[in-house]
Amino acid sequence: MKSEEDQSHVDLRNGILYGTLKQIRIGDDTDPEVPKLLPVWVCSIRPKDSKLLISLLKQNCEDDASIKHLKRLTKIGDYIKAIICPFESEHERTEISNTLGNLQYENLEVINVPRNQANTKETTLKWSTIWPLTWKGNPNHQFLNSVIFDIEQERQMVNELLNRLEKVNNRQASVTMMAKEVNGTITIQCVAVNTGECYPSNHSVMRAIDSIAQRESKQRKQGITERGYLCTDMIVYTTHEPCVMCSMALVHSRILRCTYLKPVSPGGGMESSYFLGDLDGLNWKFQIWRWLGESELSKLDNLIDNARAEY
Template sequence: MKNRDQPEVDLKNGILYGTLKQIRLGTDVDPESPNLLQTWVCTIQPKNSKALISLLKQNYDDEPRIRHLKRLTKVGDHIKAIICPYEEESQRNEISNSLRSLEYDDLEVIKVPRDQASTRETTLKWSSIWPLTWKGNPNHQFLNTVKFDMTQERQMVNELLSYLEQTNNSDSSVTVMAKEVDNKIAIQTVALNKGERHPSQHSVMKAIDAIARNENNQRKDGKQERGYLCTDMIVYTTHEPCVMCSMALVHSRIVRCTYLKPVSPGGGMESSYYLGDLDGLNWKFQIWRWLGEPELSRLNEAVDNVRLEY
């Protein structure tokens, strides 16, 4: 998206432009022992280091899971080198074939730190397992580089609130599914919940269902099938999605979700499981809570005005 605003960053609280608060489980408080990742490692003579580095760049240089690790480390009179993450034992033959032009000894599987540490001190501690590179707090790097077009973001939030005001129901929630088209955020579908309690009737679930129905119609017309339903979708919703809705967004593989009102204890993001930023699931996405006072006041006023009518 072009012409994005330069972010005003509050690194301590994870807030951009004074308006978007990052919601994440995060790893800012580092454990004594890191989570570990299994990797394939070979042992070589130091004289073969240059040839191995060239081979790794040619065949194994596009793996983001090991970019925070130093690829080579000296152990005694030998060099140990990380080839790639371990997936299954059948990789052994493939890796052996790729190394056949190189003199190497053992090809083994070892465990190394899975994540980049968030402090220099923790980097040094974890490097006793395998050497890591320190490039600064990874989340701070993200916050310093991510940018939003705040004019468009406010427009989307205010359109969301306009739909809410039209429901005239104090228990309503609204979800908008959008995506970037030619550097503009374009609404793809709008879904309303007028107080229905069952999760399948929540506005997030209705929005995903609308995208699915549209996809089904596209397939009937013989148009190219999408992969996951919402891989390029941006979600705006008045209320923090519940656990079921949050998991549905994970499985739909959205880009990011912005909501205005946290829902405790029923929310599935900041109120409980941080779904969307939880390790071990098959997808992660950005989560933001809107802090803009004019929009939050408008949300509260819409709810209060409806209640006054009863």
């Protein structure tokens, strides 16, 4: 387990943890010249009312993660302009007015502010001309420094994946395990195998999702459970990078993270092509990791052929 003080296992430059897990994500840390924008509700108040406004917001508005990179208040002339909350619809105006109560405010309106935290201090200053941002360092570096893995448990899961592949005894096979963390222990929920079939619905990832769906259907009939999404909180371990269809299925199933051993170019849907799982504009994102452990990759190479373009 990672110590909060010891960051020696983190390679920020290459996005690698413990020398074994490589983060897969879109592009580099270069910021666009013009940021994507987020509509928010703002109002203007007198400086003397700043503390009262902050108190009202703490009492009545959720601490929304989407605006944490923005400074809540900024001085404009003789007034303070304050972000109240992200904008969803014009119908919120009455509710916001009630939230502000007897506070003396003016110009309750919607403006656009930078949607994301900048990756560099220089870009933070540039985007702050639209609305002041806070600079707390590269957001992905913060993530890598904070993410926690029990690396020995991860290694056990990868070796279990390879053991299942070995038992199949087919050099065209791929294996996917769905797992879930319960009280700090990762437990396998299902195992699916593709013994070489090229039809996409026979890929091991699709078979694993189908297995979870079949179990969910049975439990619903028994009145045991009612999951909103099939694979919420599920951890996926798979021998090969999922293809584009499998990657999108994982997005729609809303998994927690995916770890695979072998990239599959050009058929893979993560690092090999579209970075599905880390792509803006889709309805979900999840962590993507590629396993770098030499002994495990060597065992995989001994168990499979390398000719297939997708799994």
